[in-house]
Amino acid sequence: MMNNYSTIFTPADMLLPHDPARFAVIACDQFTSAPEYWDACRAFIGSAPSALDYILPEAYLGTPAEAAQKEVIREHMRDSTPDAMVPYTGLVYVERTLPDGSIRYGVVGKLDLEAYDYAKDSRSPIRATEETVLERIPPRCKIREEASIELPHILILVDEEPLFAYLSALRPLLDTLYDCELMEGGGHIRGYAVAGEVLAWVMDRIAAYETAHKDGVVYAMGDGNHSLAAAKAHYENLKKNIGDAAKEHPARYALCEITGLSEPSLVFEPIYRVLTGCDPADVLDALGRITAPGHGGETIHVLCGDCAETVHFTTPTHALTVGSLQDFLDDYRKTHPETNCDYIHGENALRSLAKEAHTVGFLFDGMAKEELFPYVAAHGTLPSKTFSMGEAKSKRYYLEARVIR
Secondary structure: OOOOOOOOEEOEEEEEEOOHHHHOEEOOOOOOOOHHHHHHHHHHHOOOOOHHHOOOOHHHOOOHHHHHHHHHHHHHHOOOOOOOEEEEEEEEEEEEEOOOOOEEEEEEEEEEHHHEEOOOOOOOOEEOOEOOOHHHHHHHHHHHHHOOEEOOOOEEEEOOOHHHHHHHHHHHHOOEEEEEEEOOOOEEEEEEEEOHHHHHHHHHHHHHHHHHOOOOOOEEEEEOHHHHHHHHHHHHHHHHHHHHHHHHOHHHEEEEEEEEOOOOOOOEEEEEEEEEOOOHHHHHHHHHOOEEEOOOOOEEEEEEOOEEEEEEEOOOOOOOHHHHHHHHHHHHHHHOOOOEEEEEEOHHHHHHHHOOOOEEEEEOOOOOHHHHHHHHHHHOOEOOOOEEEOOHHHOOEEOOEEEOO
């Protein structure tokens, strides 16, 4: 498909599965400690074609299943036009009913990687929201270099509510592309073809949105930060190898879903910290040198055994509480390498862990999602593990594909 649009986000040549219920699987970085989840997926899929044939669940890493799965991937990646998929060109309007019953609205298309830079101080229209761990890019880039198709779980945030409300109102007029339950309790998903006059209106709306936000953040990473970074790295390598011809290569683009930041179904949940293998008294003593008792501008609740105290940073080192806390923990661990910092989802889980010996938990208020775009525009990327967008089963499933060779 020739890119006849001047926008960053455009329609794409996609491949859609004949049997989406068995094809679609959740992102490979979920259920990393639960290989039984992936075994259940395989049992449900049986011999049917599936995205599971193209990905390596992280739960298999370091297990006998890893080598076998890699061979399955190599076999399937040789075919750039799988029989189990049918071509479709355009945008896809998506309604995802999440496990809690709420609905997330989105549009699937492709992003121009020329407009993306994952550097911490980037001013590009597409911005990373979390600091990119550079060591994670080469292995992901290697996979993309050898792949014939991409199967994205990338979710991009936009500050544009009317687009999704308009498409929701027009849904009865759109042709259905897929409609199925998602395996292992992932909810339900419906995809609709955006074509003709509706496509023209959507692209006009996207062009107006990009123009209105051109001096700030246009597209912000939600999920799949390192996957998009790997796609960018691969494209930059192509430019070095084949020069200007890379600009016409399909790898210049990355398939993704955009969704509205204001969607009620989109919930930002703080990711708490716990320090294990430590001497709690020493940790509290070190923390006491840079905090004062009680509430303040950046407040944290420190949990240890059955004790809890509230303190605030007297001279914050970061614009966010989680950033100042992480700076403290990083500095402390430099002189106490026997300790370990872990990232915890859920207040109850944190409180339970903090009751264990040689453990200190840190509870704090998370950032409101409305703060995301202004923060990234003013300060760049967030500290690693600042927030999570919902639970594992609410993450995006691999469903749509695109040829990238």
